[in-house]
Each structure stands twice: as structure tokens, then as C-alpha cells.
Amino acid sequence: MKIRHFLYNSFLIESGNNKIAIDPGQNLWIFNLSSLIPKTEWQSITHILITHGDPDHHWQSDRVAEASNAPVVCGKELAKVENGETLLVDPRGRGLTSWIPFKNVHPLDIGESIILGDVKIEAVKTVHGPISIPILWFKIKQQPGPGERVGIGSVGFKITLDGKTIVNLGDSILQAEWAGLKPDVLMLPIGGPGNNTWTMDITDALEAVKLIAPKMVIPCHYNVAFFWIKNIASADDQLFKREVEKLGVECSIMRYGDEIEA
Numbered sequence: 334m335k336i337r338h339f340l341y342n343s344f345l346i347e348s349g350n351n352k353i354a355i356d357p358g359q360n361l362w363i364f365n366l367s368s369l370i371p372k373t374e375w376q377s378i379t380h381i382l383i384t385h386g387d388p389d390h391h392w393q394s395d396r397v398a399e400a401s402n403a404p405v406v407c408g409k410e411l412a413k414v415e416n417g418e419t420l421l422v423d424p425r426g427r428g429l430t431s432w433i434p435f436k437n438v439h440p441l442d443i444g445e446s447i448i449l450g451d452v453k454i455e456a457v458k459t460v461h462g463p464i465s466i467p468i469l470w471f472k473i474k475q476q477p478g479p480g481e482r483v484g485i486g487s488v489g490f491k492i493t494l495d496g497k498t499i500v501n502l503g504d505s506i507l508q509a510e511w512a513g514l515k516p517d518v519l520m521l522p523i524g525g526p527g528n529n530t531w532t533m534d535i536t537d538a539l540e541a542v543k544l545i546a547p548k549m550v551i552p553c554h555y556n557v558a559f560f561w562i563k564n565i566a567s568a569d570d571q572l573f574k575r576e577v578e579k580l581g582v583e584c585s586i587m588r589y590g591d592e593i594e595a
Contacts, residue, residue, distance in 0.1 A: 334497060334595050336518065338587035341389040342388040342503060342554050343369035344520065345378075348495045351452055354403075355490070355501050355520075368393045375400040380452055382492075383407040384503030385461055386422045386485040389557075394424055394446035398435060405438040406447065406454050411486025412440040441488065447463035457489035457514070459505035463529045482573050491516065497595070500545065504554060508535040512544045518595050519547035523573055524555030524566025531566070535573050542577055549583040549595060 334348040342362065346353040358368045370393070373421050378401040382481050383391050385408065398405050405421075412421050413432060419440070420432035446455035461484025463476040477484035489502040491514065498516040505522065506529045521541055522532035532554055533541060542550055555568035577584040585593050 334495065335498075335592055336551070337586075337590065337592045338551065338553065339347075339371075340589050341369060341557050342384060342407065342501070342520070342522065343389075344357070344501070344553075345370065345374060346494075346499060346510055348497075349451075351380065351450065351494055352378050353452065353492065353494075354378045354397060355382045356390040356503070357381060357393045357397045358387070360558070361389055362563065364557075368396075370397070372400075372436070373562065374530060377401070377404050380454070381405045382454065382490050382501070383411060383421075383486070384489065384501065385487040386411050386424075386482060387504070388424070390503070391422070391424045395421075395433060395435065398437070404449050405435050405442055406449070406490070407438065408456065408486035408488030409440045412438060419441070422482065422485060424516055428539040429480065429485070430462040434573045440486075443488065451494060455491040455493075455495040457491050457502070458508055458510045459487045459489040459503050460484075461487040461504050461527050462506040464531050465526065476511075478547075499526060499595075500547070502541070504532045507533055509544070511541060512589065514545045514547075516545070516547050518549045519545055520553055520564075521550045522554035523552040524557070524568045526566075535562065535568055535576075538573065539576050539580075542580060542582060543564055547582060549585060550577050550593070551585050553586055 344355040423431040441456035500516040501520040523538040525532040525534040559565040574584040
């Protein structure tokens with residue numbers, strides 16, 4: 334199994350004939366507003382998973398789906414049905430003002446699962462924390478909830494294929510329900526600023542590793558850009574790696590385009 338990382342929470346997982354894209358979003362650096370997953374990869378993708386509707390996770394999902402004809406799996410709150418047609422929040426729309434049809438979409442509630450080909454995908458509970466964005470001397474804060482797009486459809490995924498399991502937790506804060514998941518690979522955010530804001534910070538991510546007991550950990554969603562702010566989710570990944578390894582768990586630090594075998 335090959336895993337490639339494309340910053341934020343964007344991954345490609347390849348095994349046999351399967352090529353799973355997690356969060357085909359947009360690079361939010363103002364000088365590089367482009368697809369996180371290169372367009373050259375789109376056509377060969379076999380499954381698309383969306384952890385929630387924020388631009389760095391969802392921006393290119395419809396385009397990738399059109400290029401690949403791959404099924405899309407997402408959280409139930411990211412979708413709605415109108416006149417027998419399943420719609421998702423418009424990836425590039427403003428707020429919750431527009432929804433667009435997806436041809437082959439499978440919204441899951443927490444605990445639900447689906448088998449697509451020889452890949453099993455189960456929805457895992459996640460909770461997107463409120464965001465806090467510094468602008469000059471001020472901070473803009475947004476709290477996920479009814480009528481708010483931030484974190485809409487938040488869900489994690491437990492993926493099973495070729496006898497291995499991968500858990501991806503999107504942009505979540507720490508949840509007790511993760512205890513005992515025991516995947517082969519765990520992908521989790523570490524760049525939160527603390528106090529249950531945005532995502533887990535290093536301290537909470539280490540608690541998550543203890544709860545989940547994976548064989549390997551890949552930290553993500555840290556030291557990334559947000560428009561003019563080049564590093565909005567700062568974290569010391571080497572410190573995190575050392576602490577994870579003290580638990581007897583392998584930890585792989587991945588930069589843009591890095592590939593590992595698991």
C-alpha cells in the first residue's frame with residue numbers, strides 16, 4: 334500500500350487497483366491557489382472521501398469526481414436530497430447558499446459503512462472546533478453549527494482494504510469515542526492552537542494516539558497556509574514524533590508529495 338500526502342488533510346492511498354483520494358481540496362496560500370492533489374492524478378482516482386466542506390478539503394471534489402467518475406463518500410450533513418436528487422454543498426459556493434448535484438455520492442451517518450468494490454468505508458465521529466483567524470490586531474472567530482459552513486459534514490473515515498485499516502480524522506478535536514480503533518495507519522491533525530479550537534493540538538493528538546493505539550501515525554493539517562498567513566497551524570512535528578515513538582508507535586512525517594509504504 335502506498336500513501337502520498339499533499340498538505341492539509343489531502344492524501345492518496347493506492348493499493349492494487351484502488352486509488353483513494355481523501356479531501357481533494359485547495360491550497361489556500363495566496364501565491365499558490367491550486368489543487369492540492371495534482372490534476373494529473375484525477376482521472377485514475379477510484380474513490381473520493383470528503384471529511385467536511387471547508388475549501389482545503391472540498392474545493393476540487395466535484396471536478397475530481399467528474400474527471401474520474403469515482404464514487405464520493407461524505408458525512409450526512411454535507412448532503413441533502415431534493416426532488417430525488419442528492420446535492421452537496423457547492424465546493425466553491427458562498428456559505429450555504431448553493432448546492433450542486435453529484436452523480437454517485439454516498440452520505441454516511443456516524444457508525445454507518447459502505448462497501449464500494451473491495452473497499453470498506455466506515456464513518457467515524459469527528460467534531461470540527463471553532464476557527465480563530467488573526468487579522469492584524471483582531472481575531473475572526475466562527476463556531477460550527479446550524480447555518481454555518483465551517484466544518485459542515487464533519488466526519489472521519491475508517492478505510493479497510495487488502496487486510497489493512499486506515500483511519501483519517503479530518504479536522505477534529507479530541508473524541509473519547511475513538512478508543513480502541515487500532516488501525517494500521519492513523520492520520521490526525523496536530524496544528525490546533527489549543528483550547529479545542531479548530532483541531533487537536535499536539536497534546537490532544539498524543540492523547541488520541543494513546544486512545545486509538547495505531548501501528549503508525551501520520552500527523553497532518555499543521556504548518557499550512559491561509560491566504561496571506563503562511564503558517565496558521567504551527568506545530569513542532571519533531572516533538573510530536575519523539576513523543577509518539579515513546580509510546581512504541583511508528584510516526585512518519587510527510588511533506589508535500591512525499592510517499593511511504595504501509
